[in-house]
Amino acid sequence: MDKSIRKFSSLDAMKAEEYRYWQSVPASERLQAVWDITLESYRLRGEIQDVPRLQRTLVRIQRP
Numbered sequence: 001m002d003k004s005i006r007k008f009s010s011l012d013a014m015k016a017e018e019y020r021y022w023q024s025v026p027a028s029e030r031l032q033a034v035w036d037i038t039l040e041s042y043r044l045r046g047e048i049q050d051v052p053r054l055q056r057t058l059v060r061i062q063r064p
Contacts, residue, residue, distance in 0.1 A: 008014040022030060 006017070008017065025033075
């Protein structure tokens, strides 16, 4: 994790840098970050203690 401090001349420059950063992160890590933020927002509101993760179902069909 990059913990450097950057100064920007404008809000647009900051948003552009943020966009470039998130585009450089793999999709799986972006999805994980969204999930972590979602869980934290639920915890802050006290609505849900433990939210189950999305379940993946895999079906393999062999054709003759």
